[in-house]
Amino acid sequence: MAQISNAKRGPAFYFLAAFFTLFVIFLYGPMLVIFLLSFQGSTGGLTFPMRGISTHWFNDLWTSSRYGDLGGAFRRSLVLGCLSMLITAIVCLFAGLAFRRRFWGSGPIFYLAIGSLVVPGILLGLGISQFFQLLGFKLNWWLSGLGAHLSWTMPFGLLIMFAVLNRFDASWEEAARDAGARSWQVLAYVTVPILFPGLIAVALFGFTLSYDEMPRSLLTVGGKNTLPIEISNMTTNVTTPALYAIGTLTSVVSFVVIALAFLAIAVIQKRRARARSGS
Amino acid sequence: MTEQSRIDIQNVTKLYGKVPAVNNVSLTIDGGAYCCMIGPSGCGKTTLLRMIAGHESPTSGKIQIGNEDVTDKRTGSRGTALMFQNYALFPHLSLTDNVAFSLKVKGETAQARREKARTMLDRVQLLHLADRMPSELSGGQQQRVALARALITNPKVLLLDEPLSALDEFLRLRMRVELKRLQSELGITFVHVTHTQPEAIALADQVVVMDHGVVEQAAGPREIYSKPYSPYVARFMGGQNVLSGLVDGTGAGGTTVRTPDGMLHDLQVVPDAKVGAPVNFSVRRDHIRLVDEAGQRNGTRGKVVNVEYQGTYVKVALDTGSRDEFIVYLDEDDFYSATRAVGDMINAAWEPRFNHLLVGTNNSTGNPHEE
């Protein structure tokens, strides 16, 4: 990377570093605060001071009936997340491979994908729910809901595949074919293994974007809510730290998934690079 | 084995849109021969190579290897193996698994194919790195792995796409020797694409010179070098001065050609030569002497514009007034025996038997940027 000046770290560096640090605190600070507050004592309120430390509010989520079907919502969000992850990864892998060359219809499909990102989620939710109902289908979290989630995750997956395939040398596939490999063997032994870190990234986006998705889900899940919908309902009618407790819990799930993805990618990169000093 | 690895290219054309990258080429490459295809960028040599390999299919025409028509056979089932210019080693596999790949594809068990791969790596002196990854290797080492990967399939024909371009000068010369040795050891056909003339004439049994999708000349290196077919081949292969003039007189003994500077040159008999017809001919640069007295035949006169010392010879460039630079390769002692400096007017002369008629009409310079 180009450095602006070769001199020792000057005032510009310290100013920028401070700015950046402030930004990171700005990003993470609030989340850390509500993690703390989710352990608020049983008599405590939504803000400081902490009146003791307890897991009272976590318990409250379980035991109280005030919060809707959190357990079911959590389960549904997990299932949707996994389904979105798998479907997005597989579909975007092949779509990305297709987009390496111009083909009839590539423009419109690409613009539809970008359009899905640009249009307000709730608008698309309205469209999907009305479209389903006009056709006479019932709205279900695992059908119309899943479709709505996929409309959100696919464009991201596609863009990531574009970035990953930019650095993919087609001569690897040619060399495999030259060695006698048939198309499925090229895919299984060369293309997918080499692209695997990128696929993990797509899977990460596929899961987290679906797991946290709310606007599109609102109108398309039918009778049973997903966790983000339950949480957004809670923001308006819950005035206890139970809100923070569920926030902490769902964030923990997200962080575990993120950590797993990063770990997987790091392990693969490490195995492939080995001694960086030689090259 | 030699019959099996013979390549017959019959009227092969490759069109990209309207542009013929390869234009009705017919060529025979003998089994067990080392064939070098040479030409500037865009001449079609790489496209032709890839069609032999099966990575491109001809728009029309037929390709046979051995006596088998492979035109429509998919790559990997023709008995050919391609060594890629950038080696294309699989970055996610160790050297052993890279080399064993073609065996894995055929269904061999892990143990058996790894064993064979290691043997192959040993042959290219890389066994000690068998478990490394390609990113840890130097360019020369990667090339040897690519070679091992290609040869493990026991191909009838090995195709090499500019194999030495990415190597530094020293390594290039060493690998050249390796390739020649390998080819004669294996006895299979090698088709080697290059744009470096000394490399082609050093390695090949058959040199194929291409330009704009057409084969200009296909012959042994000595013939290509001493008896180029057209002005283009003469210029591209180097080592020749191309001269042109008009027929001055014809006779049983030979044809006389007058160049624009008034000099007469004695050529062999030019068939159907009419007085006044244009003729191209060439003279090898190392067959020319510098003389004090201007002659009247088989010579030229010009101003020295550049002198380059090349160790075994000195390269003297003269401006004789024609479009091409006139270059003389002089023996070191010859050159330094008299003081000749840039700016001096000097005379050059040669024996008439060194005038070589250029039959072909392709008069381009061989440098794509000058067209």
Next chain:
Amino acid sequence: MSDRSSAPGRLLTPYLQVAPLAFLMITMVGIPLLTVVLLSFWEFDGIAVYPAFTFDNYAEVLQSPVTLKLFLATLKYALITLVATVIIGFTCSYFLVFYVRDLRIQIALFLLCTIPFWTSNVIRMVSWIPFLGREGLFNSALIELGIIDHPLDILLYSDFAVVLTYIHLFTLFMIVPIFNSMAKINPNLIEAARDAGASPFQILRDIIIPLSKTGIALGSIFVVTLVMGDFFVVRVMSGGQSASVVSAMKNNIDQLYYPVASAMAVLLVIVVLLMVTAILRVVDIRSELAR
């Protein structure tokens, strides 16, 4: 020239490969969008929605004075957020690309910025409440430091809170494309400029900013469309006092006024498309997006 491979039988492949994506995009994006456009011409008689072809919905939306107010309010949010995110995003990217020496640390810090993106936006929004409320952290700290006597009410449930949340959520969308653009700048350009005696400020002004235009444009498109399309943050963080176009739309949807909501949606999309086109006029990023 390996990408010119035209070996036989491979012409069908891209169509088979893209078919699942095409199917999903058409059924889950294309057709729903068309459905909304269609709905905008239908009638609602208080009970149900009837197929029709009427411009009544558009008339209702366009003639209502509230509509203009809503659009202006939303635009206001969008522009303030845009300016703030450009400044913050650019500065952070600039720091990461040109002032962090080790590439690994650069990537680690970049990832640090992106991790919150993979958590719930709702939770991230909610996490500002303990900061901004009357008894929140900011007010407590400011009072303790003696800067103010009474807690500031404007911190929470106000436009300030809304914009702050937008910045918190969406700066990342500015950082990623700008970081990408900056990383692509050939280091030799910077070196050549340094050799020619340019100061860091001149390098920034004459080389880095022009070459980051694509990233800034891309980021701007993201931020603008996200803010224009939001209904949730504006409602919660303003305490119900403010509204945006989409939150008004949602109100209509909640009351089953689908045709009117659809008409508003179509108008919003047109406005957003105009804004995007304006951004694209300034910078041609089609090549960047379309590979």
